[in-house]
Amino acid sequence: MRIKKVKRIIAFVLLSLLIVTVPGYSFANMIEVPYYQYNYDIYNWDIPSAAGYYPYEVLSGSDLGVGNFPSPRDMFVDSNDNIYILDAGNNRIVKLNKDFKFIGEINKFTQNGKVFKFSDPSGICVDKNGVIYVADKGAKCVYVINQNGQLLRKITKPKSDLVAANKDFVPLKVAVDNAGVVYVLSLGSYEGAFMFDSQNNFLGFFGSNKVVVTLQLLIDRIWKKILSKQQSASMVRYLPTESTSIDIGDDGFIYTCSNYASVSVGELKKLNFLGKNILWYKKKDQTRDFGDLPKYYGKRLEDSYFVDINVTKDGFINALDYERGRVFQYDQNANLLFIMGGKADQAGTFREPAAVESIGNTILVLDQQKATITVFKETKFGELVHRATVLYNDGMYDEARKLWEQVNKMDSNFALAHVGLGKALLRMNKYSEALQHFRLANDKEGYSEAKEVLRNDFLQRNFGVIATALVLAIIVIYILWRRLKKQKSVDEEYTRKISKEKYPLYVMLHPFKGYEELKDEKKGSVLYATIIVLLFFVVSILHRQYTGFIFNPYRQDRINVISIFSATVVMFFFWVLSNWSVSTLTEGEGTFQEIWIFSAYALLPYIICRLLYVILSNVLIMEEGMFLAFINIISLIWLVIGMLCAIKAVHQFSFGKTVATMVASLIGIAVILFIMILVFTLFAQLFGFIQSIYNELILRM
Amino acid sequence: MGLIEDIKKNKASYLMIAPYMLLFTIFTLIPVISSIFLSFTNYNMLQPPKWVGWANYIRLFLADKIFIKVLRNTFIFAFLTGPLSYFMSFILAWFISEFNPKIRAILTLIFYSPSLAGNVFFIWAFIFSGDAYGLINGWLMRLGILKEPINWLQDPNYVLWVIIIVQLWLSLGAGFLAFVAGFQNLDKELFEAGAIDGIKNRFQELFYITIPQMAPQLMFGAVMQIGASFGVSTVVIALGGLPTRQYSADTVVTYLIDYGTVRFEMGYASAIAVVLFIAMLLTNKVIAAILKRYSTE
Numbered sequence: 001m002r003i004k005k006v007k008r009i010i011a012f013v014l015l016s017l018l019i020v021t022v023p024g025y026s027f028a029n030m031i032e033v034p035y036y037q038y039n040y041d042i043y044n045w046d047i048p049s050a051a052g053y054y055p056y057e058v059l060s061g062s063d064l065g066v067g068n069f070p071s072p073r074d075m076f077v078d079s080n081d082n083i084y085i086l087d088a089g090n091n092r093i094v095k096l097n098k099d100f101k102f103i104g105e106i107n108k109f110t111q112n113g114k115v116f117k118f119s120d121p122s123g124i125c126v127d128k129n130g131v132i133y134v135a136d137k138g139a140k141c142v143y144v145i146n147q148n149g150q151l152l153r154k155i156t157k158p159k160s161d162l163v164a165a166n167k168d169f170v171p172l173k174v175a176v177d178n179a180g181v182v183y184v185l186s187l188g189s190y191e192g193a194f195m196f197d198s199q200n201n202f203l204g205f206f207g208s209n210k211v212v213v214t215l216q217l218l219i220d221r222i223w224k225k226i227l228s229k230q231q232s233a234s235m236v237r238y239l240p241t242e243s244t245s246i247d248i249g250d251d252g253f254i255y256t257c258s259n260y261a262s263v264s265v266g267e268l269k270k271l272n273f274l275g276k277n278i279l280w281y282k283k284k285d286q287t288r289d290f291g292d293l294p295k296y297y298g299k300r301l302e303d304s305y306f307v308d309i310n311v312t313k314d315g316f317i318n319a320l321d322y323e324r325g326r327v328f329q330y331d332q333n334a335n336l337l338f339i340m341g342g343k344a345d346q347a348g349t350f351r352e353p354a355a356v357e358s359i360g361n362t363i364l365v366l367d368q369q370k371a372t373i374t375v376f377k378e379t380k381f382g383e384l385v386h387r388a389t390v391l392y393n394d395g396m397y398d399e400a401r402k403l404w405e406q407v408n409k410m411d412s413n414f415a416l417a418h419v420g421l422g423k424a425l426l427r428m429n430k431y432s433e434a435l436q437h438f439r440l441a442n443d444k445e446g447y448s449e450a451k452e453v454l455r456n457d458f459l460q461r462n463f464g465v466i467a468t469a470l471v472l473a474i475i476v477i478y479i480l481w482r483r484l485k486k487q488k489s490v491d492e493e494y495t496r497k498i499s500k501e502k503y504p505l506y507v508m509l510h511p512f513k514g515y516e517e518l519k520d521e522k523k524g525s526v527l528y529a530t531i532i533v534l535l536f537f538v539v540s541i542l543h544r545q546y547t548g549f550i551f552n553p554y555r556q557d558r559i560n561v562i563s564i565f566s567a568t569v570v571m572f573f574f575w576v577l578s579n580w581s582v583s584t585l586t587e588g589e590g591t592f593q594e595i596w597i598f599s600a601y602a603l604l605p606y607i608i609c610r611l612l613y614v615i616l617s618n619v620l621i622m623e624e625g626m627f628l629a630f631i632n633i634i635s636l637i638w639l640v641i642g643m644l645c646a647i648k649a650v651h652q653f654s655f656g657k658t659v660a661t662m663v664a665s666l667i668g669i670a671v672i673l674f675i676m677i678l679v680f681t682l683f684a685q686l687f688g689f690i691q692s693i694y695n696e697l698i699l700r701m
Numbered sequence: 702m703g704l705i706e707d708i709k710k711n712k713a714s715y716l717m718i719a720p721y722m723l724l725f726t727i728f729t730l731i732p733v734i735s736s737i738f739l740s741f742t743n744y745n746m747l748q749p750p751k752w753v754g755w756a757n758y759i760r761l762f763l764a765d766k767i768f769i770k771v772l773r774n775t776f777i778f779a780f781l782t783g784p785l786s787y788f789m790s791f792i793l794a795w796f797i798s799e800f801n802p803k804i805r806a807i808l809t810l811i812f813y814s815p816s817l818a819g820n821v822f823f824i825w826a827f828i829f830s831g832d833a834y835g836l837i838n839g840w841l842m843r844l845g846i847l848k849e850p851i852n853w854l855q856d857p858n859y860v861l862w863v864i865i866i867v868q869l870w871l872s873l874g875a876g877f878l879a880f881v882a883g884f885q886n887l888d889k890e891l892f893e894a895g896a897i898d899g900i901k902n903r904f905q906e907l908f909y910i911t912i913p914q915m916a917p918q919l920m921f922g923a924v925m926q927i928g929a930s931f932g933v934s935t936v937v938i939a940l941g942g943l944p945t946r947q948y949s950a951d952t953v954v955t956y957l958i959d960y961g962t963v964r965f966e967m968g969y970a971s972a973i974a975v976v977l978f979i980a981m982l983l984t985n986k987v988i989a990a991i992l993k994r995y996s997t998e
Contacts, residue, residue: 221845456763626773
């Protein structure tokens with residue numbers, strides 16, 4: 001006991017010394033956050049991570065000295081970093097400066113002596129001249145107000161052929177770009193945002209989401225062609241989802257967030273002036289699943305539901321997830337940087353988050369139910385990542401490298417740091433180090449790039465040697481082959497004395513007649529067949545563990561030999577069993593033992609191709625992947641042909657009967673598995689029943 | 702000295718062979734040999750060639766990423782469209798041979814016409830036209846599957862597949878004709894013998910009697926097919942341009958044309974040609990071996 005205590009103390013002292021002495025490691029990183037601080041790793045698993053943000057303070061209305069604001073709806077930070085809070089409970093706008101000091105409020109506004117009040121305001125924004133735009137659901141218009149509380153104009157429902165006459169104009173969110181164009185998101189406006197110029201002229205719609213094309217949709221389309229107008233009018237209409245919020249970045253691009261019911265990818269968008277999404281992830285025109293990955297809790301599917309989006313001055317995108325009360329921060333390449341918040345009552349967590357804004361890299365989150373503003377500040381780690389990301393996305397890899405190194409020291413699970421380091425090292429021609437970093441970041445493209453240089457460098461230095469060796473090898477093989485050919489006497493050609501050991505190879509190369517001969521000569525060997533099946537198992541393990549990184553989709557640290565065993569050897573056994581059962585019904589000649597031998601021999605080409613695949617995959621780079629695909633295709637064709645011939649020969653079936661038997665065998669495997677699962681669950685229930693009776697007896701006695 | 706005497710003795714034979722040998726040497730042998738020689742130089746049509754050893758080959762295999770891409774396309778043509786059209790030719794010929802001679806002649810003409818008519822595949826340029834007036838785009842947009850036209854012949858994701866389709870349509874060539882002919886002079890007695898020996902259905906007939914008899918035609922068709930699918934170039938240039946977008950549908954031959962006739966890097970182009978030549982040779986050997994084994998069994 002005591003020794004343990006001493007150990008603990010020593011450990012603590014050492015650790016504190018370490019923390020103090022490691023450069024670039026401040027106590028900001030030790031900040032405890034009241035929620036699970038995690039990030040998604042390269043395999044999309046959630047792992048604990050260093051905090052990029054910490055809740056700095058929580059401000060309620062009384063803290064700010066403005067009286068409390070029940071159910072605030074929206075918040076906006078203008079270009080001078082003044083904060084506007086839309087206090088819907090009191091129907092007013094509260095203005096704060098960047099130090100959260102109260103500067104003023106607007107609760108009524110006038111036009112030509114007439115006094116107006118907000119009725120149900122839900123969105124606010126301020127342009128660069130300080131003109132305030134408020135989307136009012138109750139008044140069904142957007143009020144444009146100057147700082148002195150004078151109403152400049154009202155934006156109401158536009159009269160246009162584009163706008164359906166029977167639909168209400170219910171503004172929810174509003175945004176203004178540098179040219180003074182006003183974008184209004186209205187309730188149920190699936191056509192996109194309404195665009196108005198500064199004279200209230202309706203310009204059209206902008207940035208509608210696309211309908212996700214599903215099979216159901218195509219089928220319905222065809223039906224609509226057939227049905228009458230009345231019938232088709234009563235069918236389900238496929239409409240794109242509406243955006244839930246809109247923000248305009250300093251770069252002038254428009255950012256929106258929306259929530260898809262069925263597919264949960266591409267919720268955040270960065271729209272160019274054509275209304276096309278250009279927030280790409282890894283590849284052009286490719287998007288990602290933003291927010292938390294969908295999870296099932298029993299039957300209930302939980303996925304992120306974004307209510308607000310905000311872009312910082314440095315171009316980081318903050319998205320507010322209402323479902324779990326979290327803020328997700330992405331960079332301009334849709335890489336996830338940080339996750340903060342949660343659903344709880346502590347500081348830094350939320351009940352009903354409504355809006356997110358940023359001052360510099362500080363994030364403000366407005367909670368509708370708690371009626372508070374939570375201020376998240378960057379930690380040292382967060383600041384490093386931000387600086388490095390900005391440099392990296394501008395292509396300054398060398399400058400970013402030092403920062404990435406520090407980031408890596410603090411949290412070595414931060415994949416972006418490894419990508420950044422890898423790219424920088426590539427530029428510095430340090431390919432083998434780059435290789436390691438790309439591997440840690442699971443960046444197969446980068447890895448392939450570095451590997452190509454290393455490999456080709458090696459090949460170029462030894463080209464003469466390799467070429468000569470190849471030529472020599474070809475000559476030697478050719479001579480040997482000729483010799484072998486000569487040794488085969490005519491005599492042997494006709495009597496065909498093929499030994500037991502040679503048969504597996506012989507049937508591999510001559511499937512059509514080989515199996516027939518094997519059946520006649522009875523030269524099959526159970527031992528060799530079993531060895532081949534075990535080889536199949538071993539090669540499957542090799543394929544999972546030793547395929548080159550570029551072509552390997554598996555995680556080497558999570559291998560389960562038993563599952564591989566059951567997927568290979570056990571499945572093979574089931575195949576033989578099932579085929580034997582089916583063939584006894586269809587008068588096949590093969591015994592169980594024979595089927596085992598023949599099927600195993602048919603596996604051999606597949607095994608050899610797999611081995612070749614593993615070896616080649618460690619040499620080839622991404623662009624040469626098609627060679628591996630070719631090998632795979634060839635191995636599959638070979639396997640199918642071999643299996644067909646083997647089953648055909650073993651039972652002496654016709655071709656059609658063989659195919660039918662094989663299909664029946666595959667169905668048989670499914671039946672076997674089903675029965676096994678059934679028996680297993682029944683026994684589990686029985687066992688549970690006996691156990692509960694036993695418990696009853698023991699505890700009641 | 703024995704050799705010279707031998708030649709003198711067989712003067713007449715040598716004379717007989719001379720015209721052909723002369724033409725063969727001038728038009729086939731010398732170009733091939735000189736191409737192999739040039740592939741080790743940096744010849745560019747302007748300066749005299751300088752010997753550079755393996756440099757062209759090193760560049761081709763280790764430094765030229767595009768060549769890998771081009772090789773991939775060529776392999777797709779050779780091992781996907783090649784066999785596909787080979788089987789297509791065979792099966793079509795098999796069907797056609799069932800009809801009476803008059804209809805057979807008409808059908809043969811119909812199927813053979815695409816490869817007879819030369820550049821008629823420009824019709825596909827209209828069918829796959831990249832604007833909304835292209836046939837395919839028009840139909841897909843009318844059905845509501847597409848919102849905007851796909852630029853079939855410029856988009857790197859599609860152009861290769863479009864050209865594969867056109868190539869398949871074009872490829873019922875000499876091989877097909879050979880098959881049609883081959884089906885005409887099968888030995889009828891063998892079929893009767895087969896029927897007595899217990900041939901059950903048409904497929905067994907095809908497998909055990911027809912195909913072994915057609916070995917020479919099959920061989921000819923295979924060689925022609927490999928040559929054709931390795932040499933896909935006119936269709937690619939006509940539909941996709943030279944070079945195609947991002948080299949997405951370029952084959953080794955179009956790459957060769959690019960280097961030989963546009964960039965005038967004759968040494969490099971020769972190296973490409975030599976590699977292509979060796980690849981075709983090897984493939985032909987393998988095909989021959991497979992067919993030989995099959996036909997003698």
